[in-house]
Amino acid sequence: xxxxxxxxEWLVSALIVLGAAFxxxxxxxxxxxxxxxxxxxxxxxxxxxxxxxxxxxxxxxxQLGKGMWTTHELLVSLFLFVTAPxxxxxxxxxxxxxxxxxxxxxxxxxxxxxAAPSEAADWATHEAPxxxxxxxxxxx
Amino acid sequence: xxxxxxxxALAFGFAALGLALVMNLWRLFRGPxxxxxxxxxxxxxxxxxxxxxLAGIAHGSGTAFEAALLLAMVGFxxxxxxxxxxxxxxIIE
Numbered sequence: 708x709x710x711x712x713x714x715x716e717w718l719v720s721a722l723i724v725l726g727a728a729f730x731x732x733x734x735x736x737x738x739x740x741x742x743x744x745x746x747x748x749x750x751x752x753x754x755x756x757x758x759x760x761x762x763x764x765x766x767x768x769x770q771l772g773k774g775m776w777t778t779h780e781l782l783v784s785l786f787l788f789v790t791a792p793x794x795x796x797x798x799x800x801x802x803x804x805x806x807x808x809x810x811x812x813x814x815x816x817x818x819x820x821x822a823a824p825s826e827a828a829d830w831a832t833h834e835a836p837x838x839x840x841x842x843x844x845x846x847x
Numbered sequence: 848x849x850x851x852x853x854x855x856a857l858a859f860g861f862a863a864l865g866l867a868l869v870m871n872l873w874r875l876f877r878g879p880x881x882x883x884x885x886x887x888x889x890x891x892x893x894x895x896x897x898x899x900x901l902a903g904i905a906h907g908s909g910t911a912f913e914a915a916l917l918l919a920m921v922g923f924x925x926x927x928x929x930x931x932x933x934x935x936x937x938i939i940e
Contacts, residue, residue, distance in 0.1 A: 754894065765904055783919055786916070799882075
């Protein structure tokens with residue numbers, strides 16, 4: 708299928724190289740950085756943005772090369788950009804939770820061990836939410 | 848099928864994402880904490896979505912994107928379920 712204009716092919720190729728390089732850099736950060744709180748940066752930012760570039764490349768390729776307008780990629784990228792911060796937040800909460808329960812289990816990171824929350828704010832524990840805290844849906 | 852430039856770019860993309868997956872595997876086996884392993888699995892899912900997108904471009908078929916969308920959803924639900932289980936001792940309360 709050689710219906711694409713030369714500049715379209717160059718555009719798609721540049722986006723593919725950019726996206727794959729960003730994904731590679733994100734994974735390299737996952738290997739290279741010293742503590743979990745720093746390691747979170749690589750995959751959640753670099754890899755997600757790299758995938759965004761790959762999806763734009765896919766949209767451009769199907770649109771410019773074949774005249775097909777596909778919206779699946781937009782859905783994938785929208786979903787990914789919405790969910791990446793949520794999963795990063797959950798992983799950070801797991802890290803803090805394990806740090807509080809077993810301080811030797813993981814390295815705390817450059818900021819040190821976080822201060823323990825007050826008694827009325829159990830946001831990441833096995834215990835049920837206390838009366839009157841945001842997670843408490845029964846005591847309202 | 849397609850020009851020489853896009854073939855070279857696709858080869859680079861497949862190689863880079865494969866190398867990224869190997870790095871994630873290293874972190875998955877090595878990772879000192881449980882949170883590192885969840886993060887490595889989450890990153891692997893994202894990289895595999897990238898591989899599927901590249902395969903869709905290489906084969907010129909639009910059917911690969913349903914797989915990518917499905918993987919994005921399942922990966923997110925898996926990550927959140929695992930984190931939720933570790934945080935609360937239960938997934939659905």
